[in-house]
Structures are given as C-alpha cells and as structure tokens.
Amino acid sequence: MCLALPALIVELLDAETAIVDLGGVRKQISIALVPEAQVDDYVIVHVGHAIGILDEAEAQATLALFAELARSEA
C-alpha cells in the first residue's frame, strides 16, 4: 500500500500539478504536498501525489557507503 516510486519531474503545469517521467511513461501527478519541487527533481510518487523529493547527494553518499563496505571486505 505504501508503494511509491521515484520519478523525474519533466514539466510543471501549474503550482500544484506536474508531469513526471517514469522509465519512459509520462503521467500527470499532484505536487501540492511538495510545493518546492522543480523540473529535474526526482520525487517519490504515491497514489498520484509526490510526497517527497529525493536528495541526490545523500543517495550518492549511501551508495558510496555500500562501496566502502565492499572494499573493506575485499
């Protein structure tokens, strides 16, 4: 039920709606819950609403941590 997917904002239609791209599929969603969202942001989409914005720097840091763990094992 809490299924939500990361999708890229490609167009802002008005203050509360945007078009996202999800692996080539485009869909209109509400951004009323993340008013600060901009084009090129990745948002987490749940039941047609963006509920949060993904932070690329933090995502890179998490991936780097996985890689670091891998190195220390090697």
Next chain:
Amino acid sequence: MKYVDEFRDGTLARNLAASLQAEVDPARHYSFMEFCGGHTHALARYGVVDLLPGNVRMIHGPGCPVCVLPIGRIDMGIQLALERGAMLCTYGDVMRVPASDGLSLLRAKARGGDIRMVYSPADALQLARNHPGREVVFLAIGFETTTPPSALVIRQAAREGIKNFSVLCCHVLTPSAITHILQSPEVAQYGTLALDGFVGPAHVSIVIGSAVYEPFASTYRKPVVISGFEPLDVMQSILMLVRQVNQGRAEVENQFTRAVNRAGNRAAQAVTTEVFELRDSFEWRGLGEVPFSALKIRPEFAPFDAECRFELIYQAVPDHQQCECGAILRGVKRPTECKLFGTVCTPENPMGSCMVSSEGSCAAHYTYGRFRDIPVLTT
C-alpha cells in the same frame, strides 16, 4: 541515478551479507521487527532472508494497511454500495479483503454493487464531479504515507462545494501501533516475543520524519533504523541494528537519508492536521482496539465524512476461527504456523487479510518463500 537499480546490486548485497556475518556475535540471537509490509515484501522478493546470518531473525510487523483493516470496516463499504446505492471507490488492494457473509468488495461488485478501483483519491473526486446525481464514497485506508492525499481531496471537495462526495476514513497511525506492540504482554510481560529493534518505515517516515521514533529508543530502549525499501537499504539497516545491539546502543538512525529528515514533510503534515483529528479508539485486525491509533475527519468537514453522512455504525466481526492473521500481525506466529496457509488460504482465494496484499506476510511468504521450507534433495 534512477534511485532504484543502484540499490539492487547483487555483488554489493553479498558484500553486505559478508559484513553481517562477520559482525554478528555467534553467541547470541538477534530478533528485529520490520514494521512495514514494504520491507516484508523486499525481504521475501529479493531473497534477503537467505543472505542473513542464521542467528538473525526478522519478525513481520503490522505495517500493512490492508492486513490490519478489520472485517467490520469492509462491511461498511459493502453496505454503502449494496444497500445505499453509493458508488464506492477504493484502492485495488482493498478489493479482495474477505468480509462478512463470504463477501469481499469484488464479490459485492459481482452482485451488482457499483464498486470502482481507483489509483488516486483525486480519481474518486473526479467521478463525483462526473456523476453529480450519484453519492460517491472513497473508502480511504493507509498509514501516514497515504493520509495526506486523502486530506487534499477532502479540502478540494470543500473548496469546490461538491455535494455528492464523502470519505470513509480508515487511516491509521504508525507510532501508536509500535507502542502497542512494545506494551503487548508478549513483549513487555512474558518476553515470549524477543524484540531487539525495529527496521523503521521508509515512506511513512518521509511524511512524519524521524523524530517521532525517538521515544522508542529512549523510553523502551529499542534501536530504530529508518530504512529504504530496496534490498540493499534493508540489508544495510539490519547491519546498523546489529551494530547498535552489539554496542549496547538504542538510538534512532536514518539509513534512508536520501528521502527522510528529522522533521518530515511539513506541507503534508499541515493539510493532514487541517482535515483530520485523532480517533479515541480504532479496531485493528490482530491488535484489537488500540487507543488514539487512527484518524477521523474533523467536524468542520462533516459533510464529507461518510460515517456522519450515512450514519454508519461500526460493528466488530470476529475473524475466521482458524485464521492466524492476528498472531502473525503481532509477530507471535509465522505464516507457516497457520493451518490454513497454502491449503485453503492462497493469494487467489484469501481467507485472511495477510494473504491479500503483496505486502502481507502470508502473501509474501507464499509467493517467494514457500519452497524454501522444503529441503533440497540431491540424487
């Protein structure tokens, strides 16, 4: 960066598994509850359980809104569709949940009820706009992730003055359920359910933030690690929990930093508070009546509250006698300990709610894990 594939890498998963194996203390057992059905699903689907050391046990929690929805609530929806002529809209997952008299929303639809599956609450509001002569009711379920979209749609209906739209609110709260488990006799009194920490919710925490879990760490001395839903996220979170236990720490840590912060989504919290208030008590399947564990629509929005509009009264209905969903939702039993599992109760014909949603522990184990129970014979 697509935020998906990067977090499913098999080589990194094996490396994380090696780290876990190296860091667990072979002299003790570790029991962690993954609260969310999303984590239950990830553990089963990606075979994470097979990568964990033998002394790390994952207990499935009650964080599956379809699973904890009691029969009486589905009955209310069926009653609206069959007896009151309403157009009942709800999420796909709710359609197959078993209700009274051998019915489900899907079966009630086959009997002629106008029951529609929607992707978003906004779709239900659109149906109300398109059918001004019909009563359109949205059966809203879900934890904090799903609540703000319901709040938005009620506020929108009020702004537009829509007269034929209402919401049957069954939204529930994560922190109350965690408290209930920590205070349950199995954990607090008898200690029959060992619990060393929690894998905390991913998407729920985007909305509510990580600060709300701090009392579980400070008061109950249970570590909480908020975790993303991808397999590498879950494995890293389990490693973080093992480290906390080994070092005698009980803290709230955030593994899902790419989406969760301490305060949560303020805009989402604001609209939720504007439209909803706490219910005194709400029945959960498996947990029973839990005080202050759910939301209801504020009196200012009463015209949009289906319970007021249709004067609905909730009636509790006992589950199927042999169904162990209750014990499974409390973490006391595993799916395979239920007599009905995989025999009369299957995802095609669920007897209990845990077999319905793909996030339910029984459905996850049936789909991805049941063959693991059978020893491999080589000839």
